[in-house]
Amino acid sequence: MQIFSKDLTFLIGVASVIFLIAPVSLIAFVMLYNSRKKRHEQEKEWLKTNFENELLKSQMEVHEQTMQNVASTLHDNIGQLLSLLVVTLSTIKSDQPLRVPEKVDSATELAKRSIKELRQLSRLMYGQELIRMGLAEAIAFELDYLKTAGLHTIRFHNNYRSKEGQTDKEIILFRIFQEVLNNAVRHAEATTIDVTIDQNEQYLELTIKDNGKGFNEKDLLKEKKGMGLFNIRKRVALIAGEVDIITAPENGTEIKIVIPYP
Amino acid sequence: MTAYITLNTASELSCLVISILCLYRDKDPVWRSFILFMLLTCLVELSGIYLRNRHLPNFMLYNVFLVIECAVLNYFFYHLFKANHNLKKLLTGWLILFIIFYFIELYVKHFNAYVSVSSTIVSVELILASVYYYYLLLKEEKFRQLWKDAPFWWVNGTICFYFAGIACNIFFKYLLQDKTPQASSANYIVFSVLNVILYSCWSYSFICRYFQRTSPSS
Numbered sequence: 001m002q003i004f005s006k007d008l009t010f011l012i013g014v015a016s017v018i019f020l021i022a023p024v025s026l027i028a029f030v031m032l033y034n035s036r037k038k039r040h041e042q043e044k045e046w047l048k049t050n051f052e053n054e055l056l057k058s059q060m061e062v063h064e065q066t067m068q069n070v071a072s073t074l075h076d077n078i079g080q081l082l083s084l085l086v087v088t089l090s091t092i093k094s095d096q097p098l099r100v101p102e103k104v105d106s107a108t109e110l111a112k113r114s115i116k117e118l119r120q121l122s123r124l125m126y127g128q129e130l131i132r133m134g135l136a137e138a139i140a141f142e143l144d145y146l147k148t149a150g151l152h153t154i155r156f157h158n159n160y161r162s163k164e165g166q167t168d169k170e171i172i173l174f175r176i177f178q179e180v181l182n183n184a185v186r187h188a189e190a191t192t193i194d195v196t197i198d199q200n201e202q203y204l205e206l207t208i209k210d211n212g213k214g215f216n217e218k219d220l221l222k223e224k225k226g227m228g229l230f231n232i233r234k235r236v237a238l239i240a241g242e243v244d245i246i247t248a249p250e251n252g253t254e255i256k257i258v259i260p261y262p
Numbered sequence: 263m264t265a266y267i268t269l270n271t272a273s274e275l276s277c278l279v280i281s282i283l284c285l286y287r288d289k290d291p292v293w294r295s296f297i298l299f300m301l302l303t304c305l306v307e308l309s310g311i312y313l314r315n316r317h318l319p320n321f322m323l324y325n326v327f328l329v330i331e332c333a334v335l336n337y338f339f340y341h342l343f344k345a346n347h348n349l350k351k352l353l354t355g356w357l358i359l360f361i362i363f364y365f366i367e368l369y370v371k372h373f374n375a376y377v378s379v380s381s382t383i384v385s386v387e388l389i390l391a392s393v394y395y396y397y398l399l400l401k402e403e404k405f406r407q408l409w410k411d412a413p414f415w416w417v418n419g420t421i422c423f424y425f426a427g428i429a430c431n432i433f434f435k436y437l438l439q440d441k442t443p444q445a446s447s448a449n450y451i452v453f454s455v456l457n458v459i460l461y462s463c464w465s466y467s468f469i470c471r472y473f474q475r476t477s478p479s480s
Contacts, residue, residue: 008448009447009448012430012433012452015429015432016430016455019427020426023389023418023421023425026393026421027418030400030414034399034405037403037404037405
């Protein structure tokens with residue numbers, strides 16, 4: 001095939017330009033991809049900071065909840081018992097010797113109950129450390145504390161096995177549990193609470209079911225009263241979990257949280 | 263004297279000066295070796311012009327330089343990939359294969375022409391190495407500041423030069439037949455532009471290397 005000089009010049013020029021465009025495009029692609037990597041790294045960093053903030057907030061809230069429980073136990077239980085003890089002791093009179101043993105026995109009984117309550121209180125204060133021993137321990141302890149009031153029927157089933165490196169997730173999940181339990185007791189006025197931890201190789205499912213008043217989630221969010229629910233959803237999302245809320249007015253509430261637990 | 267000052271020699275000489283200024287105190291001998299390589303490139307280019315002006319063939323000069331070029335560039339790629347893979351055997355194997363092919367081509371051409379096929383093969387191999395470098399870069403999880411990354415700019419210059427240069431290598435046979443000034447000037451212009459791209463990228467790479475070495479965070 002005969003190629004003329006003009007054609008050859010044109011061919012060389014065109015081919016060189018095309019052959020130059022290819023590596024330049026490749027370089028542009030590599031640079032673009034690299035800048036995306038930077039954005040991804042920044043997003044990861046932001047997520048990490050967000051997670052750490054939320055974790056810290058959860059820890060503080062667990063602590064705050066414990067303090068609230070301590071305050072209410074001191075006021076409602078120990079305070080009342082000690083007041084009663086003081087009243088009992090003040091009624092002991094030296095001119096009624098026959099009634100003294102009975103009153104002393106009564107005072108002793110009140111003092112013993114106060115000591116028992118105090119012991120429980122100390123365990124409660126230690127309770128926020130229980131999360132370090134495992135989620136089920138902490139939940140069981142929280143439920144035990146609620147049981148002492150004798151106002152609720154509580155059932156707790158679990159097949160929980162602690163796994164290493166999941167403490168942060170457990171703290172957040174425990175705080176969510178506290179929030180749900182608070183809602184059930186204070187707002188829903190539930191009398192029966194069922195808590196279940198169902199764990200397999202990859203996931204952990206926490207279910208909290210009560211027979212309380214229930215609610216309409218949409219109405220609650222419309223009235224901007226659903227901040228607790230909003231926080232629950234946000235925190236579950238933060239630990240890459242999913243939350244399912246089944247509720248209706250006067251029909252109780254069932255909250256199911258599934259988180260990856262490898 | 264003016265015959266020696268061309269776009270090619272100017273870009274090569276400025277790259278040599280930059281390499282001396284930036285790499286002279288570099289701790290890495292592989293990077294430092296570019297001073298020698300650039301010096302050799304300039305000498306070859308000037309000698310080529312000298313021979314051409316005396317109407318003497320200069321292809322043998324470029325034939326010998328091709329071997330050095332192939333060895334230096336491949337060794338530098340080997341140096342870049344060293345952190346990820348040990349390609350010592352592959353490098354040795356490839357160099358042996360290239361030398362065999364190179365001498366076969368020389369023999370076939372009766373030691374009387376430029377080894378254009380060997381040159382094309384080296385170009386293809388260097389393009390593949392560059393693409394593999396990009397692949398490793400994309401695979402890396404960590405973000406790199408590519409604007410200041412010395413190896414990245416070195417590879418950019420290399421891939422642009424050898425990729426676009428293939429076009430001229432493909433038409434080399436026709437260029438030999440066509441002795442008109444149009445054809446040879448097209449080839450000359452393309453290679454001049456490619457040389458400017460190559461040595462600009464390399465110069466920038468050497469400057470990046472200098473700042474990388476002297477910056478407090480390095």
